[in-house]
Amino acid sequence: MISNVYDDEVPQVVTIKETIIETPTVKTFVFPWKITEDIHPGQFIMVWDLDKEKPMTISIIDRENNLMGITVRKAGPFTTNLYENVDVGDKIGIRGPYGHGYDLGKYKKVLAVGGGSGIASLAPLTSFYDNIELISAASTKDELVFVDRFKNIDVEVHECTDDGSQGFKGFSTELAENLIRDGDYDIIIGCGPEIMSYKLYELSLKYDIDCQFALDRFMKCGLGICGQCCMDDTGVRVCVEGPVFDKEQLGQLSEFGKYRRDASGSIVK
Known part of the structure; x- marks a missing residue:
């Protein structure tokens, strides 16, 4: 069963x-x-x-x-x-x-940014919401994930590659700012390298829109017992209170966008 x-x-x-x-x-x-x-x-x-x-x-x-x-x-x-x-x-x-996933029920227009395989966290949203606009980013065309999957559904996808081999040439954060500047999004969400998420967080402050980002930390139990994934300064557990955090929570996490900890608990910048 x-x-x-x-x-x-x-x-x-x-x-x-x-x-x-x-x-x-x-x-x-x-x-x-x-x-x-x-x-x-x-x-x-x-x-x-x-x-x-x-x-x-x-x-x-x-x-x-x-x-x-x-x-x-x-x-x-x-x-x-x-x-x-x-x-x-x-x-x-x-x-x-x-864990805690994305909470998008009150938003009319969502810009979702996936960096590399981080797009995996965002892809199921298209089965739950009909107001998702996606940026799918990778270093090169051959590393774009879910290209065929997104082509088969009625969702707008902006492809982005560092080398310009497919779609927008440049970083996902650059494309996101272009879209936010010209669009009417209520929130920006994302999953990918943390430096990407941090820069998107800065865009949410600059343009005064909400944000939610999925963070990646070393997890051992997944249940909030071991404390391995606790975040400075709040001690929130990524496996329980996250992995998706909203704008207010992210502003309280001093390590967000700056460092993480390895399996031994040592700081890795």
């Missing part, structure tokens, strides 16, 4: 139903999961494989077919194994979903 695990923190074993090669380094995994009203874009799950667990943002929330998906960029041993060795029919362990 497929179930979510709010009442049971033991990983549930799921069978991969579909895989999608998004780019030479990014792959999406789709699996059955009971989609309840408690599951929202911006939340994450803990994925178990190779006797280890890692937090992964939810990139697909299919309420009609009870399917969920994660999108993985191969980097270290864990993600490289998922990308290269896990395929349709294979099994992985899942627990969650956890």
Whole structure:
């Protein structure tokens, strides 16, 4: 029986139903999961494989077919194994979903900015809201994620590459400012490299609009118990109070856009 695990923190074993090669380094995994009203874009799950667990943002929330998906960029041993060795029919362990997602119910027009694989956090929003305008950014054309997925839905997408090989040439923050200056957005949201999110936060201050950004911190438990992902100066836990934070919360986090902590708790700028 497929179930979510709010009442049971033991990983549930799921069978991969579909895989999608998004780019030479990014792959999406789709699996059955009971989609309840408690599951929202911006939340994450803990994925178990190779006797280890890692937090992964939810990139697909299919309420009609009870399917969920994660999108993985191969980097270290864990993600490289998922990308290269896990395929349709294979099994992985899942627990969650956890965390606080995007809350966009009161906004009329939303500008969402995804940097690299950070677009995975934003992609499910198009299944929940019809007022989302997206910026999908990457270093080059071949690394743009969900190009075909976005082409098949009725949502405006602005593609952006550092080298100009596709769409706008330059950084996503430059394109975002151009759009904000000429548009009538109520809020800007985003997920990607933190320096990108911080610059978008500065734009929200400059143009006096709301913002919500998903932050990435080292997580061990996902439940708010271990304290590994606590943020200075407030001590808020990214895995519980985040990973999505609003404008007021971001203004209270002294480490936002400046540094993070590694697995040992040491500061990494």
